[in-house]
Amino acid sequence: MAVYRNFRDRIRIGPVQVASYYDGRGRDKHTAACTAPGCGFSADYADRSAAELAARTHRCKA
Numbered sequence: 001m002a003v004y005r006n007f008r009d010r011i012r013i014g015p016v017q018v019a020s021y022y023d024g025r026g027r028d029k030h031t032a033a034c035t036a037p038g039c040g041f042s043a044d045y046a047d048r049s050a051a052e053l054a055a056r057t058h059r060c061k062a
Contacts, residue, residue, distance in 0.1 A: 007031075009048075015039070016055035020048065036060045 007019035015036040023029045030051040033042035039060045045051040 011052075013052065013055040014058070015060060016041070016058050018048075018051045018055050032058070034058060034060060 003024070005021040007021050010017060010019040012018075016032055016034050018030065018032050020028060020030050030045045030048045031042065032045070032051040032054045034040070041058055041060070043051075043054055045054065
């Protein structure tokens with residue numbers, strides 16, 4: 001079964017988008033995902049600052 005997340009507070013840092021969402025248990029989570037074609041980078045974090053740091057330091061291999 002697919003998980004449908006409602007993302008909020010989206011920002012874009014270079015090719016990486018950072019957004020917040022609630023997981024299945026109601027906890028606040030944050031994700032960083034690269035939108036460059038062929039990159040495939042994405043990660044979930046407990047802190048918004050960690051997701052933004054990952055977005056700022058990400059270097060695309062594509």
